[in-house]
Amino acid sequence: MLILQSLSKTYKTGDTALSEVSLTVPKGQIMGLIGPSGAGKSTLIRCINRLVEPTGGQVLLNDVDLVGLGKRELRQQRRRIGMIFQEYALVExxxxxxxxxxxxxxxxxxxxxxxxxxxxxxxxxxxxxxxxxxxxxxxxxxxxxxxxxxxxxxxxxxxxxxxPELLLVDEPTASLDPKTSRQIMRLLIEICAERGLPAIVNIHDVPLAQQFMQRIVGLRAGRVVFDGSPDLLTQDALTTIYGEEDWNAMRKGDEEQTAAEADARDRISALAR
Amino acid sequence: MSAPYPTRWTRPPQIIKDRRWRIAVQVGIVIYLVLAMGTVEVNWTRVYEGLERGQRFVMGFLQPDFASRWRDISNGLVESLTMTLTSTVVGVAISVPIGIGAARNIAPVWIYRICRSIIAVSRALQEIIIAIFLVAMFGFGPFAGFLTLSFATIGFIAKLLADDIEEIEEAQAEAIRSTGASWWQVVNYAVQPQVMPRLIGLSLYRLDINFRESAVIGIVGAGGIGATLNTAISRYEYDSAGAILLIIIGIVMVAEYSSSYLRKFLQ
Amino acid sequence: MTDVTHHSQVWTYRTPRARLLLWGGWFALVALFVYCWQVMTAGTMWVFVWDAPKQAADIGGRMLPPRWGYLGELMGPLWDTINIATLGTLGGVIMAVPVAFLAARNTSPSLLVLRPIALFIIVASRSINALIWALLLVAIIGPGLLAGIIAIALRSIGFIGKLLYEAIEETDARQIEAITATGASGAQVLSYGIVPQVLPTFWGITVFRWDINIRESAILGLVGAGGLGLKLEASLNTLAWSQISVILLLILGTVVVSEWVSSKVRHAII
Structure with a gap:
């Protein structure tokens, strides 16, 4: 079971990517995380295994608080968290x-x-x-x-x-065609079911999320604005999450993405030492 | 899990697939290394004696003495710097026509062949070997050094310039040509704007190389800071030698930073 | 200018200010050149310069025909030259790899202390030619192959170190992130995330430097560091120009062959 308690992240640039996010993901649940780009989805899952260092709050994975662990303990806890990346991130x-x-x-x-x-x-x-x-x-x-x-x-x-005891999945289908996307999602679901694995899946494709997820959490500007089963995701709910075609938010999204990547790079260089 | 999965896995070879060849290559490398190391005759007592001198050199490097040979150092430095600048200017000036002549897409075949062979000769010979010949012909001093560096510059700049011209966008040249422009006008309007920034960058880079080389050719009598350094080392004046080396490193660093700055500024 | 339809009567390529700057720049360059020329040639004996064509003809006459019988004596020094280049490259690589990892922004353990030191080592090694290193080393540890090998190694650090650290800085951060996320230690991130990405570049750089080192080691003997240069020095001292032409042709041949080998190997790797 994963419990996030008022998790927050403010980047060095002063942008707040997450503010006071609290969530509980029970064993075996597959949770979809949707929201406009820049809502903090990628930051959220990277805060869980601390590829991005959260600035406040707690991450409890089966009763161990991951925030504030030393280097060695962090490495041991990371073994329990599997991560799947947007562009595969295989060592080519x-x-x-x-x-x-x-x-x-x-x-x-x-x-x-x-x-x-x-x-x-x-x-x-x-x-x-x-x-x-x-x-x-x-x-x-x-x-x-x-x-x-x-x-x-x-x-x-x-x-x-x-x-792993938890899967973090970051936009698993973003660079795949629709048919392959569905195959990959189906595979993920099957595997989680076989092993009773909880998973957090970052996903920008709403229909795909509705088709495969058991629970959907909507993020907007770093806050949880929707939390419920896929059937409850009405047009109104989508408007709360995505807003009326808000192009400014899209632009800000790019900035957040860049900030998250830069931050992760800094962290990695610190770890590679 | 009792499924029939293997319990061993070895990384498949990436470059040489055949096992026998792989072993042969590995054994060959080991034999070569043993033989090569065998040819190195080391006079350990000489090396041991040298350690003390090496220590003095390191000390000289850490506590360089700029003052006591300053006249020689400054003379050498002035020779090196003037040699560097004049040879780069002259070398680049000669390189431009040769570079244009060595570009297959704008020069007639016979000119192309001549220019390419000039480039080949200039590139094949080391600066130091050219310097030996030029010192024998023109006598000791910076003039021979100037000629050496100019000649070496031609091979470098003309080659890269010609390669650049060969890679220009043919469409632009075509467009200018279709207006009825003459050969000179094509070069001026279609080729020059495309290669000019690169040419300036290359010239600055060559300026840097020429300075470094000017520190070497002095060893065979072609003037410059190299001659001063040679004298300092043969007199075992390591503190002066350290000072000279630090000056060279400093100038190269300054040249590298300022040329990268200048290139950014010009583009 | 209140008249919005105003056009300059004469079309010009550049604004007056830019033109002024450009002409000023050219003028300064010409003035500097003239000044440098005068300083440089102040001590030149023009008699020797005018005499040069005669000297050239004289030397040319003595160089031809090359004394081919001398070739047999050169095989030993040629072998030495190749060994200096190969062992020197090997030594250079061994020292350059740690320096490169210290100098790369994304792997350096300390950006404020170790990185500047590593960068200084690279610049120092790059600014000083192998011949100068050899000159120093011959004075310190005596003439012979060892001085040549160390000189080549010291010069190679800067070259390999610079290109390698640039390659390390250009690695794909996502692959490294993915390895980090598995709970790998620092050394494991290095060996699984970074090394596979830079390995082909590394081999390319090494072979390229070996090719350059063959050229450099051919002349190191001029200052006593072994190889073909020793024979060149000896022939120069006795003004045996017909032997010098043989040596030069042999160096040229070796350079052509090594260039061919290095380009073959680089194609096979990449």
Whole structure:
């Protein structure tokens, strides 16, 4: 179970991306996060595994508060959170297998990962996951030789290799065609159901969200403005979330995206040390 | 999970697929390295004695002595700087016609061949080797250095300029040509605006290279700061040598920053 | 100008101010050039300069025909030259890699202290030619291959370090973010997120530098650091121009071959 308590984030530039967001995601629930660009969706899920450092509030994952953990503890907690990215974010020049195994990095010492000598059970698990997402025969190909849909499946396998207790999914279908998008969403739903995994899915495609999600949360300007089942998402509710075609908000969205990326980069450079 | 999944996985080879070839290449590399290391005869007592001198050099670098040889240093520096500027100006001036002549898309074949061979000769020979010849012909001093650097500049600038001209957008040249413009007008209106910013950038870059090279060719007698440095080192005056090296590094740094600034300003 | 339909009677390419600046710039350059020319040639013995064509003809006459029998003696120094270049490149790479990671903004552990130091090492190594390094090292540790190898290595640090740190700064941040999100440690992020992205560039840079090092190591012997340059120096001292022409042709041949090898290898990698 994931509990967010008055989570807030203000960027160095002074833009408030999240203000006092409180949410509870019970085990096995798939929650869709919708909202205009710039509403803070991407910031919200990055605050959970602290790729973006929240400025206030608590993130409780099965009773452990992730905010305020030291470097080492944070790494151990990150293993429990699988993340799937918008443009797959696979390491393009590594093989599919290495990408899946990279989900085990938090569990193995450096020398094992460096020599690619992962424990036997990790390798079995990786093969099983590749089989599950239907890519068993592509294990030895390089990631950049795959199509978009296949890459996202590798991304899913990598997240599952972590044996996570929570999935964070950032716009999983944004760079896929409609048919592949539905296949990927269906796969995600099935997998979460099989494992009783809770998931937060950032999604900008409202019909897709209504079709697949059990619960939908609408964000606007960093605040929760809608929280309910997909049937309750009426035209009025959508207007509350997205406003009447508000182009200024769209522009601000780009700024927030850039701010989030810059912030994540800073954090990563701090971690790579 | 008792599914029949493998428990071992090794990364498939990326470049050489055949196992035998891979081993052969690896063994070959090891043998080469052993042989190569074997040729290095090290006189350890000499190296040991040298450590003390090395220490003195590091000390000289940390506490450089600008003062006691300042006359020599400043003379060398003036020679180097004047040599650098004049040779860059002359070199670029000569490079422009050669560069235009070596561009396949605007020059006739026979001119193209001549210009390309001039470029090839200039690029193939090291500055220091050219300097040896020119010192033998023109006598010691910065004039030989000036000629060396001008000659080396031609190979560098003319080559890159010609490559640039060959890559210009043909459509623009076509458009100018279709107005009935002469060859000179085509060069002036279609080619020049497209390559001018790059040419200025390259010239500034070459100015920087020429200064660095001017510090070297002095070793074979072509004047400049290199001669001063050579003297300082052969007299074991490491503090003066350290001062000279710091001056060179400083000037190169200033040149690099100011040329990147200037390029931004001009574009 | 109250008259909105006013046009200048004569069309001009640039505004007067820009034109003035441009002419001013050119004038300053010409003046500087003339001044530098006078300073530089103040001590030039023009007698020697006018005598140059005669000297050139004389040297040319002595260089031809090349003394081909001398080629056999050059094989040992050629082998040395190749070894200096290869081992020097190897040494340079070993030192340049850590420097590059310290200098890259996204991997440097301290932007205020270590990064400037790494950048200074790169600039210092780049500004000083291999021949000067060799000159110093021959004075310090004595003549021989070792001085040449170290000189080449020291010069290579700057070149490889600069290109490599630029490549590290251009890596795709999303791939690194994804590896970080799995709970990987700093070293693992480096080896899974960053290294695979820069590895092809790294090999390309290394082979390119090896090619340049072959040229450089051919002349290091002029100051006593071993290889073909030693023979060149000896022949120059005895004014054996027919041997010098053989050496130069051999250097040219080696350079052509190494350029060919390096371009082949780079194509295979990338």
């Amino acid at each position: 020049r590594l093989t599919v297998m290495e990408n899946v195994l990279s989900g085990r990095l938090g569990y193995v010492p450096f020398w094992r990962s460096y020599l690619r000598r992962f424990p036997a059970e990790d390798i079995t698990r990786a093969y099983a996951l590749l089989d599950r997402v239907g890519l068993l025969q592509h294990a030895d190909k390089r990631a950049d030789a795959l199509s978009g849909g296949q890459r996202q499946r590798v991304g899913i396998a990598r997240a599952l290799a972590q044996d």
